[in-house]
Amino acid sequence: MSLPPSNKILLMGLYQSGKSTVKSVVFEGKNPQDFLKSAYKATINYHRDIKQFVGTEFQVFDLGGQENFLKDFTGEKAPFIFSDVKSLVWVIDVNNVENISLSNFYFNKAMQKILEYSPDALIYCILHKADLILPHMVDDVLTSIKEYFDVPEGIKIEYHATSIFDQSIFKVFGEIMKTLLATTHTASTVSKLLLNFIGSTKEISGVTILTQEGLPVFEEGEMVDKIIIPANLWLSTSERLKEEFSTSQQLKSTLETDDFVFVFQQLKEKLLLTGVARKVAPLQFVLLKMEQLTEQVNSLL
Ligand SMILES: Nc1nc2c(ncn2[C@@H]2O[C@H](COP(=O)(O)OP(=O)(O)OP(=O)(O)O)[C@@H](O)[C@H]2O)c(=O)[nH]1
Ligand SMILES: [Mg+2]
The missing domain is CATH 3.30.450.30 (Dynein light chain 2a, cytoplasmic)
Known part of the structure; x- marks a missing residue:
């Protein structure tokens, strides 16, 4: 009997946007407060973790966000990275909007590869570290990102503001897990x-x-x-x-x-x-x- 294919989830976005932190908090149960003290450590290439929930396997790819890695992932490594993807979460740092055009550039490249290799993947774009801006500004920033981001035709995407310091990040990943688990008996x-x-x-x-x-x-x-x-x-x-x-x-x-x-x-x-x-x-x-x-x-x- 062959094993059911595991659910592949990609965490992608520019360097220092918070991907590895999100993975640790959401998939490893780390305490968000601990990240306030620890220094940023860039992910080299990518990390892949395998998790099992309710009898179903999930593969979480935390992809390094430095430009040379993003070039590689959307270039020669694309067939490996983007095949059989069930969900991709694009992470934007709310504190680093000056880099938004660079983020948009690689986001668009990633979406082209998604259309090619995994057109049914669930796509989320998270405006992360929302705790760093005033609550009443969150919706405005989210709207400007939606208007600015270049989403190719055929891609369905959801935008959410998130932070590791409240339930918002768990809601987004909970929604992904629920959708992916829904097909199992x-x-x-x-x-x-x-x-x-x-x-x-x-x-x-x-x-x-x-x-x-x-x-x-x-x-x-x-x-x-x-x-x-x-x-x-x-x-x-x-x-x-x-x-x-x-x-x-x-x-x-x-x-x-x-x-x-x-x-x-x-x-x-x-x-x-x-x-x-x-x-x-x-x-x-x-x-x-x-x-x-x-x-x-x-x-x-
Ligand atoms: N205020 C705030 N800081 C956060 C949040 N999430 C992550 N950070 C911080 O953002 C920094 C970025 O950390 P990483 O998670 O390593 O970033 P990354 O996206 O994995 O970076 P690369 O591996 O280089 O691509 C760390 O200093 C975290 O403590 C958040 O929700 N709020
Ligand atoms: Mg990282």
Whole structure:
């Protein structure tokens, strides 16, 4: 039996735009705050990582952004780089708009190769490090980039403003993972289960399943955006908690704010199930429902 082709994701853009940092935060669960202290280290050529989520393999290519590498990737290495690509994320540094024409130049070259080798790839352009500009300016800058960028006909593209310091970067990559996973049998049965659960359990507003790195791979219902940051905090402390209590059992906990209660339940495959309910719902009922859902999801994984 041949293995299903793994999902190839490219991270591309000019040097120092944040690609390697994004890869570490989103796919390796690194703490964003740690990057404030560390010095920039250019990626030489490219790095390829293989990740497995919900039984599906993902290959993440972090492509060096210095010009000689970009020339190479869009030139003689193009058949290798651009074949079988499922998604390409073009990264622009919001702090470096003076280089926007250079970014656009290589973006256009990359898109020509995408049309040639992987015309069905999902394309995202992220205006990254959005934390460095004033919030009310983000939409204006995003609009000017959209107008300026030269997108060849036949390419469908989505633009998002992102930062490693909030949920925005997880949302973009979560969306990519969800789309790529949607074709697999396990993922579609889990999705259906979550949809039925939200449809029949009005007390719970939203549920999300995240990878141990904090990437949301399933989402259903409302307020799921609110889950990402609490879930990431939970994930960053759960290993220490497990050590402290020397437990191999699956951890669970709750977090209450004035209006909401979040329920965290560890699943098989190092996944985390999180539910959010308005506090008007009785807590014991919410916990019971989340416990039942955990069992059901585990039986599908
Ligand atoms: N403020 C802010 N800084 C960021 C963010 N993401 C990355 N950075 C910083 O941007 C710098 C760029 O780092 P890298 O991720 O190594 O850049 P790169 O795109 O991989 O660069 P090359 O490998 O040369 O192509 C680092 O100093 C990061 O700390 C972000 O969302 N906000
Ligand atoms: Mg890099």
